[in-house]
Amino acid sequence: MTPKRWNIAPPDPAAADLASRLKTSPLIGQILLNRGLSDPADCQAFLRPTLNHLHRPEQLAGLTRSAERIARAIRDGEKIVIYGDYDVDGITATAILWHAIRTLGGAADYYVPHRIDEGYGLNTQAIQALCAEGARLIISVDCGITAIEQAAVAAARGVDLIITDHHEWRSAPNAEGSGTAAWLGSGVGGDGRTPLPHLATTPPFLPECYAIVHPRLLNDGTAYPNSALCGAGVAYKLAWGIGVAVCGARKVSDAFRAFLIDATALAALGTIADVVPLTRENRTLAHFGLGGLKQSKLVGVRALIASAGLTGQDLDSYDVGFRLGPRLNASGRMGHARLAVEMLTSADADRAAETASFLEAQNRERQATEKKILEQAIQQVADLKLDAEGRCAIVLGHEEWHPGVIGIVASRIVERYHRPAIMVSLQNGHGQGSGRSIAGFHLARALQACTDCLEGHGGHEMAAGLKVSSDRFEEFRRRFCEHAASVITPEQLVPELRLDAVAEFHQLNEGLVRDLHRLGPFGPGNRRPVFCVRGVEVTLPARRVGRGGEHLQLHVRQGRYAMKCIGFNFGPMEPHLKPGTVVDLAVEPTLNEYNGRRSVELEIKDVQFPVSEGTT
Numbered sequence: 001m002t003p004k005r006w007n008i009a010p011p012d013p014a015a016a017d018l019a020s021r022l023k024t025s026p027l028i029g030q031i032l033l034n035r036g037l038s039d040p041a042d043c044q045a046f047l048r049p050t051l052n053h054l055h056r057p058e059q060l061a062g063l064t065r066s067a068e069r070i071a072r073a074i075r076d077g078e079k080i081v082i083y084g085d086y087d088v089d090g091i092t093a094t095a096i097l098w099h100a101i102r103t104l105g106g107a108a109d110y111y112v113p114h115r116i117d118e119g120y121g122l123n124t125q126a127i128q129a130l131c132a133e134g135a136r137l138i139i140s141v142d143c144g145i146t147a148i149e150q151a152a153v154a155a156a157r158g159v160d161l162i163i164t165d166h167h168e169w170r171s172a173p174n175a176e177g178s179g180t181a182a183w184l185g186s187g188v189g190g191d192g193r194t195p196l197p198h199l200a201t202t203p204p205f206l207p208e209c210y211a212i213v214h215p216r217l218l219n220d221g222t223a224y225p226n227s228a229l230c231g232a233g234v235a236y237k238l239a240w241g242i243g244v245a246v247c248g249a250r251k252v253s254d255a256f257r258a259f260l261i262d263a264t265a266l267a268a269l270g271t272i273a274d275v276v277p278l279t280r281e282n283r284t285l286a287h288f289g290l291g292g293l294k295q296s297k298l299v300g301v302r303a304l305i306a307s308a309g310l311t312g313q314d315l316d317s318y319d320v321g322f323r324l325g326p327r328l329n330a331s332g333r334m335g336h337a338r339l340a341v342e343m344l345t346s347a348d349a350d351r352a353a354e355t356a357s358f359l360e361a362q363n364r365e366r367q368a369t370e371k372k373i374l375e376q377a378i379q380q381v382a383d384l385k386l387d388a389e390g391r392c393a394i395v396l397g398h399e400e401w402h403p404g405v406i407g408i409v410a411s412r413i414v415e416r417y418h419r420p421a422i423m424v425s426l427q428n429g430h431g432q433g434s435g436r437s438i439a440g441f442h443l444a445r446a447l448q449a450c451t452d453c454l455e456g457h458g459g460h461e462m463a464a465g466l467k468v469s470s471d472r473f474e475e476f477r478r479r480f481c482e483h484a485a486s487v488i489t490p491e492q493l494v495p496e497l498r499l500d501a502v503a504e505f506h507q508l509n510e511g512l513v514r515d516l517h518r519l520g521p522f523g524p525g526n527r528r529p530v531f532c533v534r535g536v537e538v539t540l541p542a543r544r545v546g547r548g549g550e551h552l553q554l555h556v557r558q559g560r561y562a563m564k565c566i567g568f569n570f571g572p573m574e575p576h577l578k579p580g581t582v583v584d585l586a587v588e589p590t591l592n593e594y595n596g597r598r599s600v601e602l603e604i605k606d607v608q609f610p611v612s613e614g615t616t
Helices: 015-022 026-034 040-047 063-076 088-103 124-132 148-156 231-247 254-273 280-294 299-307 317-334 338-344 349-384 406-417 443-449 470-487 510-517 571-576
Strands: 005-008 080-083 109-111 137-140 160-164 211-213 394-398 421-427 430-436 456-459 463-469 496-499 531-538 543-545 551-558 561-567 582-594 597-608
Touching: 015 026, 015 040, 026 510, 063 080, 063 137, 063 160, 063 211, 063 231, 080 088, 080 124, 088 231, 088 254, 088 317, 088 338, 124 148, 148 160, 160 231, 211 231, 231 254, 231 280, 254 280, 254 317, 280 299, 280 317, 299 317, 299 338, 299 349, 317 338, 317 349, 338 349, 349 394, 349 406, 394 406, 394 470, 406 421, 406 430, 421 463, 421 470, 430 443, 430 470, 443 456, 443 463, 443 470, 463 470, 510 582, 510 597, 543 571, 551 571, 561 582
Parallel strands: 005 496, 080 109, 080 137, 137 160, 160 211, 394 421, 561 597
Antiparallel strands: 421 430, 430 463, 456 463, 531 551, 531 582, 543 551, 551 561, 582 597
16 A cells, blocks of 8 residues: 555634534534635535626636627628547537537537547648638637647638637747736736646747637736636636627526526536636536536437436536546547537437447447556556656556557556656657646646657646657656656655544534535545544454455444444555554545445545554
């Protein structure tokens, strides 16, 4: 088991008073304070989000100009093409704009690049083809902020290009950090105090096009309050803005308002799957979108939910991240994402069901491929001793790896070794790579430090992609690992487990679990609450459960209170947890229902053995 650093939030003396005013448990009060919420009104807004918490679309830089141009194209019957992306964020962003334009009486085609044949983002050949086919307006979603050359191609053909994106831009050539009124480069969020370490420190080198909508560009010197919108979130705001422009009033029509409410389901899929912080506006979109998924009017969404066996169920962020999202992603990883876009846009009920079934088969194929590549990657790490002490990064390559799956495997490698990891598929003299990072290591900037030995790269702090010539792969591996070693501290290589409070068993009751549920949806920026319980005694022999005995069932006691625990993937600890053993546990309380009886069960997140007095 990988040891973890426990970071337990210090008890706040204001927690009890806040909890009393909110009529909830002091543990809930402590969690809210840990999330930076101390005013009871802010806490009530957090616990009961409403769509009124969404920011007006015109606050986004470039959005009003873009919305008016799209409204004119709808009115004049111009050919509109939405240029999407092949992940969940890009797929749902494409669907949101497609439905918005259709609801407002227009029509739009969509184009989604092939992950393997074309790669991420706008590509010159595709832009040339779209222009030749009569497009008068191209709208990118979830991509385009680095498309300098492609924007020039569209401009030369007299085609208006609107870029909507949320990724890192290119830094201005030879810039030395000089300021510009066009971007949010201060490292401070829209509230004037929230640090945003992912922001670039040099001015952006932006494409020259009709308009750019990006949550980190300034709007007449004013920062958008939510710099962490994903591509689907940006598309949702643009759709709202188009509705305003078409209706010619601040308030949209009743029909379009109904569409915007239904479209929160698509926005939630993109927001959760893209792993952006689930705070403020993002949390509002995710909260309402998760509720909207269950009764969505979109036949493609209903087919997707049915394929996962979730029809009629209340859905949470886990269902999106691990059941619905992977099915959509499988289309782009194992085939072509346009199938998923079709399912969420133009498909009728029969076609949507057929596509959802096909995506399910692709997802199973993806899982088998992922398992094989992961086994090879783990062996390669051992052979190259990349997990040895002092090694700060992992870069792996293989000629037979499927380029559509390596990003998922990179995530698994990070989970296993807690080092930034890059996986590269080396085929026909060229390598296509995908990387994932750890907290505090900005992956996109690390690739920028190695840019002279790469053919291309892009992404953000925690995930990025790259292209590298096979004959320069070893040089890139050396350079990247050297850069990582120069900036990563030893402490960063030990995974941190953040705990919200020290709790006693008598506090972990059904009422608390119900209140914890109100804190969701959970994800980055709003993680699931985890508590520390100290000095609990194992009362029965630990038991390995699961098909391969990989999980652990444990019975423990604290004073006169006994609890049952389940530890997923903690099976190997069974020999160390004999009856009478005293341990500290990091746990998440959950409700377990069995044979009509409901009880609180603890899900183990980590185990520590207290050091006895006099022990060194």
